[in-house]
Amino acid sequence: PTSAVSLTVNGRRHTVTVDNRTSLLDLLREHLGLTGSKKGCNAGACGACSVLVDGRRVNSCLTLTVRLDGAEVTTIEGLARGDELHPLQQAFIDQDAFQCGYCTPGQIMSGVACIQEGHTGSEEEIREWMSGNICRCGCYVKIVRAVEQAAGRK
Ligand code: FES
Ligand code: FES
Numbered sequence: 001p002t003s004a005v006s007l008t009v010n011g012r013r014h015t016v017t018v019d020n021r022t023s024l025l026d027l028l029r030e031h032l033g034l035t036g037s038k039k040g041c042n043a044g045a046c047g048a049c050s051v052l053v054d055g056r057r058v059n060s061c062l063t064l065t066v067r068l069d070g071a072e073v074t075t076i077e078g079l080a081r082g083d084e085l086h087p088l089q090q091a092f093i094d095q096d097a098f099q100c101g102y103c104t105p106g107q108i109m110s111g112v113a114c115i116q117e118g119h120t121g122s123e124e125e126i127r128e129w130m131s132g133n134i135c136r137c138g139c140y141v142k143i144v145r146a147v148e149q150a151a152g153r154k
Pocket of ligand 2: 097098135
C-alpha cells in the first residue's frame with residue numbers, strides 16, 4: 001500500500017506518494033535527492049542518518065514517512081544560509097572534527113539539537129548526549145570541541 005504525505009523539507013513543501021514502508025532516510029536520499037544524510041546501519045544504531053523533525057533529532061532510518069504528514073524536516077542541506085555556514089558546520093571545520101566525513105552530517109544535526117536542548121554544560125554532558133552518533137574514525141575529542149565552540153564555550 002501507498003500513501004500521500006505532505007511535509008516540509010528545509011523550508012520546501014513536498015507532497016509525495018510513497019510505499020508505507022518508506023523510511024524518511026530513503027525518502028530524502030532516493031525521492032528528494034538529498035544525499036547528505038547517510039545510511040550507516042539502517043537500524044538505529046549509528047546516527048549517520050540523524051535529521052531534525054519539528055526541531056527534534058531522530059534517526060531517519062527508523063522514521064516512517066507516512067507518519068510525517070505536516071512535519072517540518074531539517075537536514076544537513078538546510079543548515080547553511082546561502083554562503084554562510086551554520087556555526088556548527090564552521091566549528092567542525094575549525095576544529096578538524098572529521099576524517100572520512102561519513103558520520104559528519106549526522107553528527108552535525110545531532111549537535112545542533114544537543115545545543116538547542118542545552119546539553120552542553122560540560123565535555124562529559126556533550127559526550128553523553130552525542131553518544132547515539134558513532135564515528136568509526138574516532139574523532140570524538142574534536143567533535144566535542146566543535147560542539148563546545150558552536151555552543152559558545154570555546
Ligand atoms: Fe540510521 Fe544508522 S543509519 S542509525
Ligand atoms: Fe569517519 Fe566519523 S569521520 S566515521
